[in-house]
Amino acid sequence: MSERAPFVGLIHSTPAAIAPATAALRSELDGVRLWNLLDDRLIADAEEAGALIPRLQHRMMTLVRYAFEGGVDAVLMTCSQYGSVAPSAREELGRPVYGSDEAMFDRIAAGGDAAVGLLASLEDTRRDSTTRLEAAIARRGSQVQVRGVTADGASEAAARGDHVALADRLEAAARSLGDDIPSFALAQYSLTPVADELTARLGRPVLSPTGLAAAGIRSAIGARAAVSQ
Numbered sequence: 001m002s003e004r005a006p007f008v009g010l011i012h013s014t015p016a017a018i019a020p021a022t023a024a025l026r027s028e029l030d031g032v033r034l035w036n037l038l039d040d041r042l043i044a045d046a047e048e049a050g051a052l053i054p055r056l057q058h059r060m061m062t063l064v065r066y067a068f069e070g071g072v073d074a075v076l077m078t079c080s081q082y083g084s085v086a087p088s089a090r091e092e093l094g095r096p097v098y099g100s101d102e103a104m105f106d107r108i109a110a111g112g113d114a115a116v117g118l119l120a121s122l123e124d125t126r127r128d129s130t131t132r133l134e135a136a137i138a139r140r141g142s143q144v145q146v147r148g149v150t151a152d153g154a155s156e157a158a159a160r161g162d163h164v165a166l167a168d169r170l171e172a173a174a175r176s177l178g179d180d181i182p183s184f185a186l187a188q189y190s191l192t193p194v195a196d197e198l199t200a201r202l203g204r205p206v207l208s209p210t211g212l213a214a215a216g217i218r219s220a221i222g223a224r225a226a227v228s229q
Contacts, residue, residue, distance in 0.1 A: 005030075005031040005032060005033050006029050006031075006032050006033070006073050006074075006218075006221045007032075007033045007034075007035070007071060007072045007073050008025055008029070008032055008033070008034055008035070008072055008073060008074050008075070008076060008217060008221075009034075009035045009037060009064075009067030009068070009070065009072035009074070009075045009076070010022070010025075010034060010035065010036050010037065010075075010076050010077075010078055011037045011039070011060070011063050011064065011067065011075065011076070011077045011078065011079070011082075012036060012037065012038045012039070012040075012078050012079065013038075013039060013040065013042035013043045013078070013079035013081070013082070014040060014043065014079070014159070014190055015038065015040070016158045016159055016161070016189070016190035017078040017079070017188070017189035017190050018036050018038070018078075019193070020189050020190075020192040020193055020208075020210045021076065021078045021189055021210055021213075021214075022034050022036070023210070024210035024211045024213070024214040025076075025214045025217065027211070027214065028211070028214040028215055028217070028218045029214070029217070029218050029221070035067065035070060035072060037063055037066070037067060039059070039063065042056070042059075042060070042079055042081070042082065043079065043081060043122070046081055046082075046124070047124055052081065052082065052084060052085075052128075056082075057082075057084075057085050057088075060077065060082050060085045060089075061085065061088075061089060061092075064077070064085075064089050064093070064097055065093070068093065068095055073096070073221050074095070074096035074097070074098070074217050074220060074221055075089075075095070075096070075097045075098070076098050076100070076213055076214075076217060077097070077098065077099055077100060078100045078189045079100060080099070080100045080101050080125055080128065080129050080187055080188050080189075080209075081124065081125055081128050082099070083099030083100060083101055083102065083128075083129075083132055084099070084128075084132065085099070086098055086099035086102060087099075096217065096220040096221070098213055098216060098217060098220075100188075100189055100209050100213060101129065101132075101133075101185075101187065101209040101213070102136075102213070102216070103209070103212035103213050103215065103216040104185060104207055104208075104209040104212045104213070105132065105133050105136040105137075106136060106140075107207065107212060108133065108136070108137070108144060108183075108185060108207065109133075109136045109137045109139070109140035109142045109144060110140060110142070111144070111183075112142075113144055113182045113183050114143075114144065114145060114182065115144065115145040115146070115147060115180070115181055115182065116133075116144055116145075116146055116147070116181070116182075116183050116184065116185055116207075117147050117148075117149065117174055117177045117181040117183070117184040117185070118130055118133060118146055118147065118148040118149070118184075118185050118187055119148075119149060119151055119154075119170050119173055119174060119184055119185065119186055119187060119191065119206075120148065120149070120150050120151070120154075120187035120188060120191075121150065121151055121154035121155035121158060121169075121187075121188060121190065121191060122150065122155055122188075123150045125150075125187055125188060126148045126149065126150045126187065127148075129148065129187040130146050130148040133146050133185075134146050147177050147181065148187075149173045149174070149176060149177055150173070151169045151170050151172065151173035152169065152173075153165070153169045154166055154169040154170055154173070154191065155190075157169055158188075158190040158191060159190075163193055163194050163197070166191065166193070166194050167194040167197045167198060167201065170186075170191060170194065170198055171198060171201050171202065174198070174202055174206075175202075181204070182204060182205075183204055183205040183206070183207065184198070184202065184204065184205070184206045184207065185206070185207040185209075186206065186207065186208055186209065187209075189209065189210055192208040192209065192210045195207075195208035
């Protein structure tokens with residue numbers, strides 16, 4: 001009997017996150033089966049509420065449970081604003097549940113750079129991601145300084161799939177932080193299609209959360225499979 005292909009559920013808040021997330025997982029996991037669940041009110045409702053209130057946290061947990069009830073081996077939440085739900089979901093369900101940027105934050109905290117520029121397309125995302133990244137750095141006992149910036153017009157460019165405009169907006173935002181930033185990180189999956197282009201333009205590394213998250217899921221699924229044998 002052939003080994004069953006891994007099955008991963010992805011929970012999205014915007015259609016723009018689907019392509020980069022699925023491409024990264026297919027690159028890391030041979031034959032992976034993917035289930036894309038889209039709730040395109042997640043971001044808007046969080047912005048209207050002014051915070052990730054309990055009702056919205058419960059909604060994300062409902063989607064996570066729904067994915068596991070459907071048979072997935074792991075869940076990746078691709079919306080950075082809901083990243084704080086991932087640890088509580090792992091604890092409550094005892095299953096592999098990952099926030100979009102947890103693996104990237106761990107890499108930054110352990111990387112040794114003096115500073116990182118965090119590029120976002122929404123101000124709420126910039127604030128939330130900066131806070132969570134600083135917490136990850138503090139847990140590691142690192143001294144990395146986080147400089148976050150919101151790229152005007154990047155959200156609209158990503159939504160319409162205009163990668164040239166998206167790269168232009170993100171490059172301008174990155175350069176506004178100055179020349180002393182050794183590396184950058186993209187706060188949202190919708191920005192990641194231009195990561196390589198930005199690296200070339202800036203001449204400095206631009207971390208993308210998609211590949212790092214996919215690699216983490218590959219490791220988690222492999223570890224669980226080994227235990228079950």
